[in-house]
Each structure stands twice: as structure tokens, then as C-alpha cells.
Amino acid sequence: MKKGLSETCYRFFVNxxxxxxxxxxxxxxxxxxxxNELAESLGQExxxxxxxxxxxxxxxxxxxxRDGKKRIYFANKETIGALLKVVENHAQNFCPTGGKCHLKES
Amino acid sequence: MKKGLSETCYRFFVNxxxxxxxxxxxxxxxxxxxxNELAESLGQExxxxxxxxxxxxxxxxxxxxRDGKKRIYFANKETIGALLKVVENHAQNFCPTGGKCHLKES
DNA sequence: AGTTTATATGAAGGATAATACATATGAAGT
DNA sequence: ACTTCATATGTATTATCCTTCATATAAACT
Known part of the structure; x- marks a missing residue:
């Protein structure tokens, strides 16, 4: 397997x-x-x-x-925001179904 | 599981x-x-x-x-190019190791 | 129509990651 | 120091995806 940028990206996308x-x-x-707030809002354990x-x-x-006992998690808005823009743009321009293609019900 | 943008993004990133x-x-x-050119340049079957x-x-x-018998594949440069920029930016600004963190040798 | 070349598909096995449950850590307040 | 609350970790099962080998399709040329 040839190695390059793909290697740098791999963990990024797997994540x-x-x-x-x-x-x-x-x-x-x-x-x-x-x-705990996340768990509740996501309905997950x-x-x-x-x-x-x-x-x-x-x-x-x-x-x-940190906030007392709690640990407040923040999104890295720079990266995640930019990423979501790319996805939204792709969905609009290149997904016939607006990003819902081939989506399995779960 | 709450559904939203994450659902739109899922296949995108899995892919x-x-x-x-x-x-x-x-x-x-x-x-x-x-x-076949791809296979050769990647060293894959x-x-x-x-x-x-x-x-x-x-x-x-x-x-x-199409080109005769061959099928020439093109990258969607708009999406992939934008995506790579986001990854590179993230690697530069947020990865202490410049994107090579926790990378397993394979 | 048959042959060759180029690409796609099917299916099985193995590898990898995700989830759930139980438990551990660790900080704050008493 | 003990208790409680908040979060993290360990582990085993389950689900998912990746790869490989074999085979199918499909177009172009004779």
C-alpha cells in the first residue's frame, strides 16, 4: 500500500x-x-x-x-464546523437524495 | 440514538x-x-x-x-480538495504530532 | 459469434471496532 | 477519612467491515 496523505487522514476519518x-x-x-448531559441528550449510557x-x-x-466535579466538553468548532460545511456542500451538490442515499434504517 | 446531521454524515465518513x-x-x-492503473499504482489487486x-x-x-474498454475514474475535486484542506489545517493547528499521532505501523 | 481485455460482483473467512455491564478512579464536600 | 457524585476503564460479546479468491459481465475487435 502506497503511503501518503491518506495515512495522515486515516485516523481522522475513522474517528x-x-x-x-x-x-x-x-x-x-x-x-x-x-x-452526563451528553449521555442524557443522546439517550446513551x-x-x-x-x-x-x-x-x-x-x-x-x-x-x-473542568467545572467542579464535572468535566465540560467543548467541540473544536474550527475543525468540526469546517468539516460540516464540506459535508453539507457535498450533500447539496452531489447527493441526489441530499445526503440520505443508501441510508439503512437503524 | 438521536438522529440529525450525524446521520447524514455517517456514510460520508465511513466511506x-x-x-x-x-x-x-x-x-x-x-x-x-x-x-488497472489504480491497482498498479496502489500495489493492490x-x-x-x-x-x-x-x-x-x-x-x-x-x-x-468511458474510454473504449477502460473506465477512467476522476476524483470529485471540489469535495475531496476541500476535505483535505480541513484535515491539513487540523493537523497543523491541533495535532501535536502533525497528524501522525497514534498511527500504527502497518 | 467468438475471443480478448477491462471491470464488476459474490461469498467466505478473518480482522477490527462497537456496545453493554461491571468496576475503578478521582475530586468535593461533610 | 468517608461518602457521594462524575467520569473513566476493563472486558467479553456482538456486530461490522475488509480482504481474497473465484467468477460474472460487458464492451471492442476479429
Missing amino acids: LANPTRLATLEQLMKKPMSV QSMVSHNLKPLLECNFVYIE | LANPTRLATLEQLMKKPMSV QSMVSHNLKPLLECNFVYIE
């Missing part, structure tokens, strides 16, 4: 290719939240949210600020 | 979260190629390249033009 993590980022783009926050944190897609 | 497909896009950003081109095509990350 994003997960519904829980995408939903997490979506929530955090609206407002910063603690883990706390441990699952924690598990998925870890890779997001490692790649600096999110960052933390 | 990109694959080293073969990323390498394919990287090659096609340089120049359009047939399947033809069937594997074909398998991986399929989802790229479905999401319109690439498109085809």
Missing part, C-alpha cells in the same frame, strides 16, 4: 465514522456539555459516551474544561 | 475511513486513472480496487468517463 461520535459532536456544536469521547479527545476534536 | 479508499482518492487527485471504488462512486466522491 468520525461512528454515529455516536458524530451525534456527540453535533450536540457539542450546539453547546458545551458534561458527560454514560460509559458509552465516555468511551467515545476518548478518541475524540485524542484527536482534539473536543477539549475539556 | 472515507479506509486506507485503500483514501489512497485511491489521493491518486485520483493527482490524475484520473483506469481501474484489481478486484480490491473495484470493490473500494464502488462506495466512492455511490457517494459521488469519484465519477467515471
Whole structure:
């Protein structure tokens, strides 16, 4: 396998290719939240949210600020915002179904 | 699971979260190629390249033009170019290791 | 129509990641 | 120091995706 930019990108996209993590980022783009607030707003268990926050944190897609016992997670708006713009633009211009193509019901 | 933008994005990123497909896009950003040319330049089997081109095509990350027996694949430069810029920017600004963090040797 | 070349598809096996449950850490307040 | 609250981690099962080999399609040329 030839190596290049694709190698740099790989972890980046693997990290994003997960519904829980995408939903997490979506929530955090609206407002910063603690883990439990995230869990509640996502309807997921706390441990699952924690598990998925870890890779997001490692790649600096999110960052933390402490608030007493809580840890408030913030989205990296620069990267995530830019990314969402690309996706939206692609969906508008190149997806016949506006981004809903081949989507399996889950 | 709450549904929203994350749902639109999911297939998008799943599609990109694959080293073969990323390498394919990287090659096609340089120049359009047939399947066999791609296979050779990637050092992969033809069937594997074909398998991986399929989802790229479905999401319109690439498109085809016929040339006799060959099918020349083109990258969607608008989307892929914008995407790579976001990744590069993120790597520069937010990755301590410039995008090489936690990369396993393969 | 048959042959060759180019590409696509099917299906099985193995690898990898996601989820859920249980438990551990760790900070704050008493 | 003990308790409580908030979050993180470990592990096993399950689900998902990737790859490979074999085969099918399909166009162009004879």
C-alpha cells in the first residue's frame, strides 16, 4: 500500500465514522456539555459516551474544561464546523437524495 | 440514538475511513486513472480496487468517463480538495504530532 | 459469434471496532 | 477519612467491515 496523505487522514476519518461520535459532536456544536448531559441528550449510557469521547479527545476534536466535579466538553468548532460545511456542500451538490442515499434504517 | 446531521454524515465518513479508499482518492487527485492503473499504482489487486471504488462512486466522491474498454475514474475535486484542506489545517493547528499521532505501523 | 481485455460482483473467512455491564478512579464536600 | 457524585476503564460479546479468491459481465475487435 502506497503511503501518503491518506495515512495522515486515516485516523481522522475513522474517528468520525461512528454515529455516536458524530451525534456527540453535533450536540457539542450546539453547546458545551458534561458527560452526563451528553449521555442524557443522546439517550446513551454514560460509559458509552465516555468511551467515545476518548478518541475524540485524542484527536482534539473536543477539549475539556473542568467545572467542579464535572468535566465540560467543548467541540473544536474550527475543525468540526469546517468539516460540516464540506459535508453539507457535498450533500447539496452531489447527493441526489441530499445526503440520505443508501441510508439503512437503524 | 438521536438522529440529525450525524446521520447524514455517517456514510460520508465511513466511506472515507479506509486506507485503500483514501489512497485511491489521493491518486485520483493527482490524475484520473483506469481501474488497472489504480491497482498498479496502489500495489493492490484489481478486484480490491473495484470493490473500494464502488462506495466512492455511490457517494459521488469519484465519477467515471468511458474510454473504449477502460473506465477512467476522476476524483470529485471540489469535495475531496476541500476535505483535505480541513484535515491539513487540523493537523497543523491541533495535532501535536502533525497528524501522525497514534498511527500504527502497518 | 467468438475471443480478448477491462471491470464488476459474490461469498467466505478473518480482522477490527462497537456496545453493554461491571468496576475503578478521582475530586468535593461533610 | 468517608461518602457521594462524575467520569473513566476493563472486558467479553456482538456486530461490522475488509480482504481474497473465484467468477460474472460487458464492451471492442476479429
